[in-house]
Amino acid sequence: MGTGRRLTQYAHGGGCACKIPPGELEEVVAGLGPIDGARDENELLVGLDSGDDAAVVRIDGDTAVVATADFFTPVVDDPYDWGRIAAANALSDVYAMGGRPLVAVNLLAWPREVLPFELAREVLRGGRDVAALAGCHLGGGHSVDDLEPKYGMAVTGIADAARLLRNDRGVAGTPLSLTKPLGLGVLNNRHKATGEVFDQAVAVMTELNRDAAAAALKAQAVCATDVTGFGLLGHLYKLARASGVSAVIDAGAVPYIDGAREAVREGYVSGGTRRNLDWVAPHTDFGTADEETRLLLADAQTSGGLLVAGEVPGAPIVGELVAAGDHSLLVR
Template sequence: MTTIQGQRLTQYAHGGGCACKIPPGELEEVVAGLVPGPDAPGSPNELLIGLDTGDDAAVVRLTGPAHGTAVVATADFFTPVVDDPYDWGRIAAANALSDVYAVGGRPLVAVNLLAWPRDVLPFELAREVLRGGLDVAAQAGCHVGGGHSVDDPEPKYGMAVTGVADPDLLLRNDTGRPGMPLSLTKPLGLGVLNNRHKATGEVFGHAVEVMAALNRDASAAALDAGAVCATDVTGFGLLGHLYKLARASGVGAVVDAAAVPYLDGARQAVRDGFVSGGTRRNLEWVAPHTDFGSADEETRLLLADAQTSGGLLVAGEIPGAPVIGELVPAGEHTLLVR
């Protein structure tokens, strides 16, 4: 771990990783009514995925000689989720790139987004953060071309990413249909382990490697399997992102809680009280739309756990990924936990 005089990056942030997102209910109130028309005035290009369903990235189909190509654009940044600056950079970059993979795209170029308390934390740590992001972008075959920085009391890092996709082979959150199985490509529990790390300094190497892993292969596998519907699981938790997908698709969803994979130590972290406010807000948001059946509070919190750089949730079967439920016709509750 790279530190300067014992400084812990997570102690300079009010929240950690994607748990510091604005709560989903509040965010939807903010953006309500801000949905633009299908095409920008004067633009010859077609907006395929925009703000209307809260999907993972914006996608625009190009016209003219490049008519068979769609441009994918996204941005993601957050406060430190781990104390090691290099690992934080890796995780933040993988998380930003995930939005491109979640819509079936391929990242081409990224720019850094860095906020840094320059009078508090040495730039040696910032360099390590940027190095981590650069290394993960290189794994993705994605160029990093500079970026933007601001002096900020709280450190934040991420990337704005531009990619490409086949406009006829996209993964969307509004194309789910009853009968489609649901596959999850990374285990849950990242949020509670990160919260434990922030509170105690314990390092969970297995969680770091899960967060730093790209969703590239999962995206390719989903497309190869003929999937058309997916999202990634980040700050709104499994239930929050599944609720958005089901609502956008006009369907319901059943989750088999026993089939959902969890990281080692995640349940113990919940029992020991390391649950973020973001996770509790996620659960509060989905509760009116969910029939939890006999699921206990521990399971409910894990299903709503605010993930950072989580996996893809795909409406389809993917080799090696557990099937955790299925989409069903819309009913009294959008989500059912069994």
């Protein structure tokens, strides 16, 4: 949509790179566990404890509800594409738990005196079209007047309580599969700085993780997470810590989007990516990996793929979980 407006210029960050840094976030939520006496504590299957992708509550037998919310500032200038990316990213949390999204509501913050509402309409249209592609109902939402544009969704899904994908179920000796290439963060940062459009990056971000989740479940996987703002290493560290294992990453097997390495070399690295690297560095042996590779492995993704503990047909195996219980990561 040729509007002449570059949405990325109206926000200080972009996409999942504008997340609160993982270390700071964990300090904020420390101690905020289940509400005592609110309901049967056995109903809450997944809460804050492991920092998983969504909350899961058992409602009847093996039927569970999956609940999540995700929103962020513009990651691309095209409003329709931004809406599609934000919707795919929010839906991903349900897929990452092995669930199926049922209904979503829009979350919209808009600088109404700065940006015309016709752009907001395009954002919402993009979100609607991706929800329709996912077979997910979209029922209204909430909006506020804000200094920066933000968009996303709160999503409710359903899952088999006995067949969840969780980040605390990793077993040593299990291979690690990655279902989307890395490099979204640096390419989005380059887009924001230069206006260059990277069609492959947009295609990756708007691709639903529905088929990847279905393939993981079919392969009998029980452990997974999606790779978003904390980068591959950040999300893998959380998985290893929650599962009581360590992990090895084969840097040479990790797929990257065309142009990602060039973007790193030319300095288009977000603050979020550098904070991710700082967070995991004390727990990581980088071996001979150079700075460029380290930054890409920590690159803050938006609507990235699933990291599955198990072999997923069609997805490259990028490492394995190992038995050492210190939750360390090794890059080789």
